[in-house]
Amino acid sequence: MDQTALSVLLARLISDWESEVVEFKRGKDGFSSSDLGKYVSALANEANLRGQDRAWLVFGVENKTRAIVGTSYKEDLTHLNADKLQIMNGTGSFTVREIHVLNHEDGRVILFEIPTAPRGMPISWNGHYFGRAGESLVALGQDKLDEIRSQTLATDWTAQVVPEASLADLDPRAIKIARERFIAKHANRFPPEDIERWSDTALLDRAKLTQNGQISRAALLLLGKPEAAWRLSPHPAEITWRLEGEERAYEHFGPPFLLATSQVFSRIRNVQLRLLPENELLAHEVSKYDQKVVLEALHNCIAHQDYSRSGRVVVTELPDRLVLENEGAFYEGQPEDYILHERVPRRYRNPFLAQSMTELNMIDHMGYGILDIYQRQRQRFFPLPDYDLSEADVVRLIIHGRVVDPAYSRLLMKETGLPLVDVLALDRIQKRLPVAEDALRHLRRRNLVEGRKPNIHVSAKIAAATESKAEYIRTRAQDDEHYARLLCDYLGKFGKADRAEIDRLLTDKLSDALSPEQKQDKISNLLTKLRRQERIFNAGSRSKPEWRLAE
Incomplete structure (x- = not known):
């Protein structure tokens, strides 16, 4: 939206004032990411229940007086857009659709455009579901939670519970991989050692594969033993x-x-x-x-x-x-x-x-x-x-x-x-x-x-200037195996390396087209990949890793 469209939108939201799908905040510098995530969860869930296609969280408007007071919240646009990833980390894979900045004559206003929770899929923040009671942020009531979950339960083929199916119908190898993937997905929400202690039943319920311990068709498709596929008949499951x-x-x-x-x-x-x-x-x-x-x-x-x-x-x-x-x-x-x-x-x-x-x-x-x-x-x-x-x-x-x-x-x-x-x-x-x-x-x-x-x-006219060639070499990405060989050669020669040493080894060799944050993510993904391939292992702790070659 351009500034004119945002001004019209803000005027309409203020005119209608707060509801379960619109929230106004002063949005000071100290507004926590935890509170932001809770409001996204609550507003997305309430938008679903009220048949709305979006909800709004607005910073820079005084809640009591309805006056535009402006906000200094994350004036750096890069830091502001980082909220999208922060929210996604806490919800699993849900985040705001867009973050709009309105430079109003009375002050800077930020409008978080929040999509509605998908049908049948309530949105949680760090494992907890939130909703609204008037202007208050509250835990999402069980009746509302059940209402969202039941929206497609009757028509969703994959959600149906399979009578007589049990944990014995699920492949132990698949459950092991599912646990590893769940740990990787929620590493910033649950300590890995806690997830390792969960029973298979608890894990599958948390991963939304089962319903109160009952085996769903989705669980049989993703984790079922080959010999249990008959329980999905007449579907071939192939x-x-x-x-x-x-x-x-x-x-x-x-x-x-x-x-x-x-x-x-x-x-x-x-x-x-x-x-x-x-x-x-x-x-x-x-x-x-x-x-x-x-x-x-x-x-x-x-x-x-x-x-x-x-x-x-x-x-x-x-x-x-x-x-x-x-x-x-x-x-x-x-x-x-x-x-x-x-x-x-x-x-x-x-x-x-x-x-x-x-x-x-x-x-x-x-x-x-x-x-x-x-x-x-x-x-x-x-x-x-x-x-x-x-x-x-x-x-x-x-x-x-x-x-x-x-x-x-x-x-x-x-x-x-x-x-x-x-x-x-x-x-x-x-x-x-x-x-x-x-x-x-x-x-x-x-x-x-x-x-x-x-x-x-x-066009076939590709510039052949030396500068262009050099820029191509600097920005060209190598295959992961190239970086894997560099790391394994280093570990083979020196025996071990902490994360700082690995960063010094690889950062300058990664494509210049990547930002510093993307380079850090690239190295983290490489270490995870090599660990899963059992080519390297962490002999230290999670906070102070010590990477070594596997035997």
């Missing part, structure tokens, strides 16, 4: 991998889907490809398919499948692409709504399963998954994925494993800061798909495309 081309093969994978998705990925032939930048001798090596992209897409298929149609998820491997299919039309909006991060899903076909998968760190339920798939393909200089919705009640996602136009890939190597909206238009041009006239004019002004209709193509 993921099918097909190889098509000169060679043909197939394999079916049943529960537990928590483990099966990695097994499916292991069947895909994933060779290393070499992309050579213009006028460069140093090739950029990438895998044909990015594991995170494929698993994110596959997990989305599982989460959004229409299980009432008794179909299976199908992954077809062709020589130059993967096609992932699931039953059911695209449920909430259109794919392009999520690619530019303009939409947060309000509803889910399988809210119980979606929440379970969120708790196990398989998906998020804010609509970021599709955007992440597109961003990772863009960072690898590959064609962007395509959604095929031409067949009714079927969603197909195509992930490309081959360069379509070398000029497109070289342009992305050079112009690493291109906005995603421009990359989307360039991708359509390389695939000979229509592009909006205003987007085409914009690309021409930036000299990113050449030619006349209908023969428009991505």
Whole structure:
């Protein structure tokens, strides 16, 4: 919203004054992140119960007098936007839609735009659910909690309890992995040693896989033993991998889907490809398919499948692409709504399963998954994925494993800061798909495309200046295995390393395109990955780690 629209919105909110879906605060510097998270939980839940599509938390307005007094809360925009991540850490995967700053003549006003809690999925803050009683912040009453949870319980196939099913029907390996994923997801909410002490029953209830200890269909899909799949009949409970081309093969994978998705990925032939930048001798090596992209897409298929149609998820491997299919039309909006991060899903076909998968760190339920798939393909200089919705009640996602136009890939190597909206238009041009006239004019002004209709193509004129080459080398990202080898070589030579030593080893070698915070996250993710692969282990404590090579 621009400043005029924000002024009109604020005037309307003040005129209507406080309700269960609007809260005004002075918003002093000392407003705690804990209180902020509680209000987000309360307002999101109340918006759901009142049929509203959003709620508002407003800083800079005096509650008693309705006067605009201004606020000095986090005047640094970077620190203000960091609240989104802070909220997401406390809720699991829910956060504000946008943080608007209005420079009003009477003072600075901040408006937190909070999406409604999805149907069937109440929002918690650090494990506790909040609501409103008039103007007061209170614990969400059991009646309200039950009302939200029951919104889709009767129609959600995955939420149904399976009679006679028990913990004996669940795979112990899958439960172990589920515990590890839950620990990683909630590391800032529960001490890992506490979660390790929970019984399996307590863990599954906390992870929203069971209902008061009763086994749901979602639990059998994600954690069930293969021999217990009959309890889901007539649904086949299968993921099918097909190889098509000169060679043909197939394999079916049943529960537990928590483990099966990695097994499916292991069947895909994933060779290393070499992309050579213009006028460069140093090739950029990438895998044909990015594991995170494929698993994110596959997990989305599982989460959004229409299980009432008794179909299976199908992954077809062709020589130059993967096609992932699931039953059911695209449920909430259109794919392009999520690619530019303009939409947060309000509803889910399988809210119980979606929440379970969120708790196990398989998906998020804010609509970021599709955007992440597109961003990772863009960072690898590959064609962007395509959604095929031409067949009714079927969603197909195509992930490309081959360069379509070398000029497109070289342009992305050079112009690493291109906005995603421009990359989307360039991708359509390389695939000979229509592009909006205003987007085409914009690309021409930036000299990113050449030619006349209908023969428009991505510009092949890549600057060859030494400075541009050096900038490419500095910002080019290496594969994780490159950094893993550096770390393992260091540990092999010196025996051990604390986090500070590892930071000194790797920080300067990471891409300059990453911010300092992103570099820290990259190193943390690398350590977690190597630990899970049992290549390294922490011989120290959580607060003072001492990393060593595994035997």
